[in-house]
Amino acid sequence: MSLEYPRFAVVGHPNKGKSSIVSTLAHDESVQISNIPGTTTKQRAFPLKIDDKILYELYDTPGFQRARATLAWLKSQDVSAHNRPDRIKRFIYEHRDDPRFHDEVELLEPIMAGAGIIYVVDGSKPYGVEYEAEMEILRWTGQPSMALINLIDDSNYVDEWRMALGQYFRLVRLFNPMEANFTQHIALLESMAQLKEEWTSGVKESIEIFGRYQEQKIDDSAHLIAKLTIDALSHISSIPISTEEATEEEQSRVVESYKSQIRSTERKLHRKIAKIWNHSSIDSSIDIALFQEMDLFSKESESLFGLSKRDMLIASVTSGALTGSSVDLMLGGSTFMLGAAIGGLAGGAGMMWGYSEISDMKILGQKLGHKRVEVGPMQNRNFPYILLRRTIYYTQEVANRPHADRTDIEIESADILKSISLADGEKGELEKIYKLLRKGNTPKVKMVENYTTLIRGILSRYIESL
Ligand SMILES: Nc1nc2c(ncn2[C@@H]2O[C@H](COP(=O)(O)OP(=O)(O)O)[C@@H](O)[C@H]2O)c(=O)[nH]1
Ligand SMILES: [Mg+2]
Secondary structure, eight states, X not given: OOOXXXXXXXXXXXXXXXXXXXXXXXXXXXXXXXXXXXXXXXXXXXXXXXXXXEEEEEEEOOXXXXXXXXXXXXXXXXXXXGGHHHHHXXXXXXXXXXXXXXXXXXXXXXXXXXXXXXXXXXXXXXXXXXXXXXXXXXXXXXXXXXEEEEXXXXXXXXXXXXXXXXXXXXXXXXXXXXXXXXXXXXXXXXXXXXXXXXXXXXXXXXXXXXXXXXXXXXXXXXXXXXXXXXHHHTOOEEEEOSSSSOOHHXXXXXXXXXXXXXXXXXXXXXXXXXXXXXXXXXXXHHIIIIIISSOTTSHHHHHHHSOOHHHHHHHHHHHXXXXXXXXXXXXXXXXXXXHHHHHHHHTSTTTTTOSSOSSOOEEEOSSTTSOEXXXXXXXXXXXXXXXXXXXXXXXXXXXXXXXXXXXXXXXXXXXXXXXXXXXXXXXXXXXXXXXXHHTTOOOOHHHHHHHHHHHHHHHHHHSOOO
């Protein structure tokens, strides 16, 4: 039978990570994964789809339940090797309504309909003869097959597994669905391409498309980040006021409304990025772990994601905001001078690192009773970097996360976050657009393009592609 795209049935013992492998390889977060054996009760196909083209399809299946009894049935008549696939078909036909062999029928059906076999074992548990009936049944199907060794725990019995699996399967590979990155996914596809000659060109083409898709997702993320960070940084909030000058209550109300609008722009950006990477449903857990506990405007966020004073200075100098003698003075000067000079740029030392001062308040309107108080755009010089690096951190977490991984994202350590580094040249380039936004100007198309390219370049250091 010739299929327009390759199909693979992921089979094995219960609880060895079959569903996890399907989830990761199909980029599908809807695959049910559970530590309760028997969670997967029916075969179900999960396609990896790109722009409506199916690259391949993976069948998630229940695990073997009665492999020995099945094999005994198969062998209960004399069968020569060339008749074994027919014997399997006979088994399916005769046991379709037999609850005792429900799981075997479910897992053998897609194979006999033409799917290749991916046999999954846990290499952190010792090899045992109880697997031999399963492997023997799979051999009887006559379908091309490979074995994947998943290391679920820390112990390692990979050598003995390789020895046994090698006798039954053409290819044996290590693959961990919880840790697999883009490169490992591609490597596995390369192996799948070798399984059957008529699949080779199809799977190779899929690898190409898959690689371009990865690039596309990085591009799309960069465009979104550029657009929404510009929106946030140029945002202005205002509220009506009842007096000539805004009262303290009114002032804090407008600042709070401004902050909450910026926060919601950030959340919107994160949601859209999660969607690009097919991670919509875990988005909320990442949000909670990462950003609800660490407010965008908090000191903690500033210290993890903001630039140091030194880096801020470099950004200003490289962007051309500072020149000549003032630079010499600052670089050669005392720490006090340095701080004072930077503080001066932000409109006053002491204000710079605090978020109570985000921008000047403007009172708008002529007549009493129709006045408004307004804040924005963002004047804090470090804020654009905090917002950008939070977003880049979020994007790389989502992009590099295998779909089988359903755990919450946790901030591991400050070191990890600090590793989202910017080259000095990048800081200068970024500062050009941030300076413009601070002044309330709208950047030209060319500048937005340049900004997008910069972000794309940063992302490509943290997200693998071909
Ligand atoms: N730590 C770790 N856990 C895994 C790995 N693969 C599977 N699991 C866990 O093992 C359990 C069974 O996984 P599942 O994919 O549902 O196995 P299936 O029954 O073979 O489909 C789940 O709790 C998974 O989260 C792995 O590589 N590492
Ligand atoms: Mg399962």
